[in-house]
Amino acid sequence: PIKACLFDLDGVLVDTAKYHYLAWQRLAYELGFEFTEQDNEKLKGVSRMASLDILLSIGGLSLDESIKNELATRKNDWYFQSISTMDHSEILSGALEFVKECRDHGLKIALGSASKNAMTILNNTGLTPYFDVIIDGTRTASAKPDPEVFILGAAELGVLPEQCVVFEDAEAGIEAARRAGMACVGIGSPQTLGSADFVIPSLQNMSVDRLQELTTD
Numbered sequence: 298p299i300k301a302c303l304f305d306l307d308g309v310l311v312d313t314a315k316y317h318y319l320a321w322q323r324l325a326y327e328l329g330f331e332f333t334e335q336d337n338e339k340l341k342g343v344s345r346m347a348s349l350d351i352l353l354s355i356g357g358l359s360l361d362e363s364i365k366n367e368l369a370t371r372k373n374d375w376y377f378q379s380i381s382t383m384d385h386s387e388i389l390s391g392a393l394e395f396v397k398e399c400r401d402h403g404l405k406i407a408l409g410s411a412s413k414n415a416m417t418i419l420n421n422t423g424l425t426p427y428f429d430v431i432i433d434g435t436r437t438a439s440a441k442p443d444p445e446v447f448i449l450g451a452a453e454l455g456v457l458p459e460q461c462v463v464f465e466d467a468e469a470g471i472e473a474a475r476r477a478g479m480a481c482v483g484i485g486s487p488q489t490l491g492s493a494d495f496v497i498p499s500l501q502n503m504s505v506d507r508l509q510e511l512t513t514d
């Protein structure tokens with residue numbers, strides 16, 4: 298039986314993808330090329346430096362490590378400005394209700410995010426107290442699709458991978474969950490998240506009963 302739920306942050310609990318997009322778009326604009334919303338899809342769930350590499354390849358640019366670090370910092374400063382004014386109203390519909398329901402049923406809750414800004418987002422939205430364990434981009438060496446973030450989460454919760462369900466909105470995250478040996482619920486559209494065990498449009502469509510149904514065969 299399922300003992301723990303591991304949640305991705307961006308795109309599952311909060312919609313910070315729009316702020317990432319605005320900041321990356323501004324950077325691309327300063328570098329002299331366009332960056333569309335469709336391009337932004339490729340960055341979801343991907344680490345900051347890997348995202349920059351994708352962005353630069355779209356612009357046909359190849360730059361030194363030191364310049365890349367400077368650009369990543371510039372992007373993050375803009376992004377940080379956006380998330381610094383976030384509040385609980387930016388929690389995605391159904392997310393808090395589902396997390397609370399999980400806790401009421403005795404399920405353990407962990408965060409498994411690639412973001413180095415996760416603590417700022419959790420604190421500003423008031424989500425921090427709901428987590429038993431928080432694994433973010435400051436605590437992992439390898440980014441998704443590497444399973445490290447979820448394996449570490451399960452270990453700190455004291456549960457086995459097969460007792461965990463991961464909630465993810467990005468392909469890289471779904472692959473990470475699979476490689477960790479965990480069940481995975483995709484949040485979004487079945488077209489892009491086909492490799493998840495089940496796909497739902499949002500956590501509004503999830504309940505503990507439904508989760509138990511889906512994970513017992």
Ligand code: B16
Binds near residue numbers: 307340348
């Ligand atoms: P940062 P998640 C990911 O968070 C985002 O989806 C991805 O777009 C971002 O590049 C990455 O975090 C790193 O974020 O620049 O804040 O360290 O979806 O794994 O919660």
Ligand code: MG
Binds near residue numbers: 306307309341342470
């Ligand atoms: Mg995500």
